[in-house]
Amino acid sequence: MSVGKNEPRRDGPAKLTGRALYLDDVAIPGCWHGVTVRSTVPHGKIKSISYDPSFPWDECVVVTAKDIPGKNLVALIEADQPLLADGIVRHREEAIVLIAHADRATAYEAAKRVKIEYEALPPVFDMEKSEKIFKSFLISRGDLDAGFAAADVVVTGEYRTPSQEQAYIENNAIAAYEEDGVLIVTGSLQCPYYVLKAMKQIFNRGEDKIRVIQTVTGGGFGGKEEYPSMLAGHAALLALKAGRPVKIVYDRHEDMAATTKRHPAVVRHRTGLTKDGKLLAQDIEVVMDGGAYATLSAVVLSRGTLHAAGVYECPNVRVKSKVVMTHTPPNGAFRGFGAPQTLFAVELHWEKIADALKIDSLTLRQRNIFKLGSTTATGQHLLESVGAEECLQKTVKNSKYAAKRKEYDRWNKNPKNPTWKGIGLSVCHHGAGFTGSGEVYLASRAGIALTKTGELIVLAASTEIGQGTNTMFAQVASDALGVPASWFSVETPDTHKVPDSGPTVASRTCMIVGGLVSRATKDLKRAFEAEHGRVPRTTAELKKAAAALCQGAPARRFEVQYEKPPDVTWDDATYRGDAYGVYSYAAIVVDLEIDKLTYEVRVRKVTTAQDIGKAINPLLAEGQVIGGSTQGLGWALLEEPIFKDGVMINATFTNYVIPTSLDTPPFEVILVEKPYSRGPFGAKGVGELPMDIPGPAVAAAVKHATGRLIPTLPQTPERISRALQ
Amino acid sequence: MKLTVNGKKKSFKGAPFKRLIDALREDFALTGTKEGCGEGECGACTVLLDGEPVNSCLIPVCQAAGRKVETIESMGAPEKLSKLQAGFLACGGAQCGICTPGMLMTAHAHLKGGGKCDDASVRTALAGNLCRCTGYQDIVKSVVAAAKGKK
Amino acid sequence: MRGDAKSMTVLSPRSAAEAVKTYAKVPTALPLAGGTDLMVGWNLGQLNGRAVLDLSRVAEWRRIKVVGDGVDLGSLVTHAQIQAHPVLRKRFPLLVAACATVGAAQIQNRGTIGGNIANASPAGDTFPALAVYEATVRVIGPNGRRAVPMSEIFAGVKKTTLKPGELIEAVFLPFPDQTPTRGVFRKVGTRAAQAISKTMFAGLIWTAKNGELADARLAFGSLAPTVKRLYAVEGFLRGRRLTDVSIAAAAELMTNDVSPIDDIRSTREYRLIVSRNLLIAFLKGEVK
Known part of the structure; x- marks a missing residue:
């Protein structure tokens, strides 16, 4: 058995020795360097584009919107984002002109020699003043007015979260070239078939004439979900016009200033409760800033909306949400995908309710938390794998939460102590897989190939981006067939080699695609049993059986497609039903202290329990939990893109600070395994869950330490100092 | 211009102000050294210059003339990992892998220089290497485990 | 990376005298030592076409x-x-x-x-x-x-x-004539390591046997265009005992010597409050 074991990461040895080839490491003969000329105004009409006549333009290839053979569109959900701005720009750093040159420095020099004149149009930067709504949702359960009428107390609150930069250490990078009439696009990306879909429309080509291949990818976190479609289009336009390979490798400043980030949000709560703290009514309003184009905003908002009421049973709920346009670079996918914003609000709101009711927030949560059989705001009945209470209980116990609250209350009363100490808690759920009927529309496929020489190859477009996809797939296939994991290899995501298993997003790779791999492998198992008599026990036997099963063909493929479980129902029109097949759950306790002189926050310890159904590889799962939680701590304490006139003005690693090894606390991770009957070996999603709730736990701990509830992230020393003045 | 790279004498004939990272990657085909920021913040480009960790994105190659440069390629091979690399594999010290070569070079210099292998000392030594995936705990564990000779 | 190596001229003097001579000949050259700042600008393409005076070979x-x-x-x-x-x-x-x-x-x-x-x-x-x-x-x-x-x-x-x-x-x-009674350096940065400072304090005091302050030298960084010695505070404290009253008065005086600003790393308000806290705590002997 391989599932449940810490099989070493398959991509480890190559990465540890510097042999793994990221896009910029790949030697592509004759490759030119592409650069981008970007908008310097947040909103305006392009009046003219001129090229400095003293520059030798004949050495370069220059591309504008006019060179696009098909649609000037980055196809995603709405058809609104152009590949290159044409006539009008809607945000700073919007791509307008592309240039390629054999020499990287000369290409950048050429970019400086392009002059674009604009007629300025008025920009909107404040999401609350925007009149352009990309998408809105309404969730409604019970009778809200009756709920408030019955309530003993009503507590209101407003919570704000900023944008966040994914800050993968490998910047966006893609190369393109044509080979035998096929346009090849290769690079750092999460979703090969998203890129393919966009390329088809840009170049008017069929899937046989476009091939998307992932290279080793140095982190994504959502930041390489949709943006690579844009970059691939740029590189391919240049390559086709130049008649040679072109690569575009962003530098850090460009990557930060021009590419997608987390949606800033404001969330308002009005909550009615009994005096014992039982929830009676939740009225929640969510506004998110989508930036200049719709991109993924509708689905980010959807997930945020569906998580807004938290992990609590409440008979009367209304969630009204909208995502609006502003003249800033489009916001997009980032681990958590809308949920961290709304969960920050609902979780921190408990601290406000606790003050109003004089009941501590742990007790309040315990009185309302989802249990087996609970019903969510969309009317979904939670019939299996509900680990919320267990996560809460284990986290509270292992962190000594109750004792520490008392201990720190005493510590904080002594003015001689140099710090204030605080301990804070939060709990959440995170829907695994696509929202609502999303998985049905995706209709993902994955499979196993058996070659006639006895190779076993997992076929999926799901990408290894550091989270351990390839190792996990091999482990799942190993146990599904009952042979060692080392018998399996995993095919490189390449749209000419692997079926479309959907995007590598939404905590779906293990639960959904792993499930498909498991099913396909079981088909293979049945074929072995039927045609060979049994599953081979040795590699020699495997070779023999493979020859028999392939019947002369080079390989035999076993592919399966996602099937909607018959009892899962969802209505997109009313937003009622089973929003997700299942939820993962987590609880976290953050233990911190604040320097009384400088208000600097030091996180001393994080304890977290996460119900992920089944840890296929506990070491990798823990890696997701610690890494995701650390990104959450960064968002909670340090990270804040600062915008001025529509552009990020701290777009460097010097000024946009992410946690270092000395900013990061020791973690205690408890994996809770409440198996999900439809996940492979019981597994649910783990990727995004850990990002969801460090924010509110930090804010709750800051409140415990200082007595001040700061309803805004990040909880910087500046904000704490101000709250205490 | 002459310099020693991973124990071998090399001559470099390009522009003297080319960055060390570019000379390594483009002229000597040593692409294990990665560029993450070009600001000296992330440490992904860390190599050892006369045994000390430095950011190769901030050094013109002319300043490395006559000196010894060590890159990730001087450590173990995939089939024969060094003790430190094996520690990273066993303890989950690498995820996406882009920070890993720089991280390993800094950790290697720390241990070779007789640095302490308690949690706090390792964290201080690695503070110039940003990792966005791991949250550092498993990296620190990897270094400590390797230092203590565990597999 | 936007720097253009081939556009650069490197001058490599081997001695102080040669460095001065070369610099005189090419006064527009950019002196280069460890490169940790200059190269950041160079990577952004801001210094293309310049001459660089590489001082790293001046062994003395x-x-x-x-x-x-x-x-x-x-x-x-x-x-x-x-x-x-x-x-x-x-x-x-x-x-x-x-x-x-x-x-x-x-x-x-x-x-x-x-x-x-x-x-x-x-x-x-x-x-x-x-x-x-x-x-x-x-x-x-x-x-x-x-x-x-x-x-x-x-x-x-x-x-x-x-x-x-x-x-x-x-x-x-x-070397100070006498060993200071107390000395502290404290940097308040944007994070726990590898940070740019929001404010920085260095302080030395010498206490006489009678308990009066013989001398004090106090300085802040990041609170003004240049590092600021707090001469007014130092002068005020000299010859006084450090009491709550004198320390509070010193903290009031401090604001005359500094002019912090709002920027992408912090706020004027925070810098003032924290700097004042640090000064007071230092004078009280409460900061390590």
């Missing part, structure tokens, strides 16, 4: 020399070298502590004391310590050598009072 500027009345730090001495030097560790602990907060190991191995000064950032990490140790910057130029007190080396943000053709050859740290 790499040395730390302990002389009778102090320590002479060659301008190319790195932050790592300073931290490792036993005499500096013993006699100038605030400078050693400051050097440990410059970037992280990779930057400390390359960044130099001379480069740090020549760069003249308002947030230069070593400046408050150099200010309270009353260091002297030794300069060499076409008209010979001169010594510039730390208090006169900076002209503003990213500006020094170096004259055309002048280069920093060393920083002289005089």
Whole structure:
């Protein structure tokens, strides 16, 4: 058995020795360097584009919107984002002109020699003043007015979260070239078939004439979900016009200033409760800033909306949400995908309710938390794998939460102590897989190939981006067939080699695609049993059986497609039903202290329990939990893109600070395994869950330490100092 | 211009102000050294210059003339990992892998220089290497485990 | 990376004299020491086509020399070298502590004391310590050598009072006549390591036997275009006892000497509050 074991990461040895080839490491003969000329105004009409006549333009290839053979569109959900701005720009750093040159420095020099004149149009930067709504949702359960009428107390609150930069250490990078009439696009990306879909429309080509291949990818976190479609289009336009390979490798400043980030949000709560703290009514309003184009905003908002009421049973709920346009670079996918914003609000709101009711927030949560059989705001009945209470209980116990609250209350009363100490808690759920009927529309496929020489190859477009996809797939296939994991290899995501298993997003790779791999492998198992008599026990036997099963063909493929479980129902029109097949759950306790002189926050310890159904590889799962939680701590304490006139003005690693090894606390991770009957070996999603709730736990701990509830992230020393003045 | 790279004498004939990272990657085909920021913040480009960790994105190659440069390629091979690399594999010290070569070079210099292998000392030594995936705990564990000779 | 290596001219003098001579010939050249700042701008493509005066081969500027009345730090001495030097560790602990907060190991191995000064950032990490140790910057130029007190080396943000053709050859740290009773360096940065400072404090006090303050030297970084000695506060405290009343009065005076701003790293308000807290805590002996 391989599932449940810490099989070493398959991509480890190559990465540890510097042999793994990221896009910029790949030697592509004759490759030119592409650069981008970007908008310097947040909103305006392009009046003219001129090229400095003293520059030798004949050495370069220059591309504008006019060179696009098909649609000037980055196809995603709405058809609104152009590949290159044409006539009008809607945000700073919007791509307008592309240039390629054999020499990287000369290409950048050429970019400086392009002059674009604009007629300025008025920009909107404040999401609350925007009149352009990309998408809105309404969730409604019970009778809200009756709920408030019955309530003993009503507590209101407003919570704000900023944008966040994914800050993968490998910047966006893609190369393109044509080979035998096929346009090849290769690079750092999460979703090969998203890129393919966009390329088809840009170049008017069929899937046989476009091939998307992932290279080793140095982190994504959502930041390489949709943006690579844009970059691939740029590189391919240049390559086709130049008649040679072109690569575009962003530098850090460009990557930060021009590419997608987390949606800033404001969330308002009005909550009615009994005096014992039982929830009676939740009225929640969510506004998110989508930036200049719709991109993924509708689905980010959807997930945020569906998580807004938290992990609590409440008979009367209304969630009204909208995502609006502003003249800033489009916001997009980032681990958590809308949920961290709304969960920050609902979780921190408990601290406000606790003050109003004089009941501590742990007790309040315990009185309302989802249990087996609970019903969510969309009317979904939670019939299996509900680990919320267990996560809460284990986290509270292992962190000594109750004792520490008392201990720190005493510590904080002594003015001689140099710090204030605080301990804070939060709990959440995170829907695994696509929202609502999303998985049905995706209709993902994955499979196993058996070659006639006895190779076993997992076929999926799901990408290894550091989270351990390839190792996990091999482990799942190993146990599904009952042979060692080392018998399996995993095919490189390449749209000419692997079926479309959907995007590598939404905590779906293990639960959904792993499930498909498991099913396909079981088909293979049945074929072995039927045609060979049994599953081979040795590699020699495997070779023999493979020859028999392939019947002369080079390989035999076993592919399966996602099937909607018959009892899962969802209505997109009313937003009622089973929003997700299942939820993962987590609880976290953050233990911190604040320097009384400088208000600097030091996180001393994080304890977290996460119900992920089944840890296929506990070491990798823990890696997701610690890494995701650390990104959450960064968002909670340090990270804040600062915008001025529509552009990020701290777009460097010097000024946009992410946690270092000395900013990061020791973690205690408890994996809770409440198996999900439809996940492979019981597994649910783990990727995004850990990002969801460090924010509110930090804010709750800051409140415990200082007595001040700061309803805004990040909880910087500046904000704490101000709250205490 | 002459310099020693991973124990071998090399001559470099390009522009003297080319960055060390570019000379390594483009002229000597040593692409294990990665560029993450070009600001000296992330440490992904860390190599050892006369045994000390430095950011190769901030050094013109002319300043490395006559000196010894060590890159990730001087450590173990995939089939024969060094003790430190094996520690990273066993303890989950690498995820996406882009920070890993720089991280390993800094950790290697720390241990070779007789640095302490308690949690706090390792964290201080690695503070110039940003990792966005791991949250550092498993990296620190990897270094400590390797230092203590565990597999 | 937007720098164009082939557009650059590198000048590599081998001695101080040659450095001065070469610089005189190419006055537009950019002096280059450890490169930890210059190369950042170069990578952004801001310095293409320039000549660079690479000082790294001037061996005589790499040395730390302990002389009778102090320590002479060659301008190319790195932050790592300073931290490792036993005499500096013993006699100038605030400078050693400051050097440990410059970037992280990779930057400390390359960044130099001379480069740090020549760069003249308002947030230069070593400046408050150099200010309270009353260091002297030794300069060499076409008209010979001169010594510039730390208090006169900076002209503003990213500006020094170096004259055309002048280069920093060393920083002289005089041994204090008497060992300070108390000394503290504290940097408040944007995170726990590898941070740019929001405010920085260095303080030394000498207490007389009668309990009165014999002398105080106090300095802040990042609160004004250049490092600020708190001369008014020092003068006020001299000869007084440190009591709650005198300390509060000192803290009031401090605001006259500094002019913090709002920027992308912090706010004026925070910088003032925290700096005041640090000063008060230092005078009370409550900050380590």
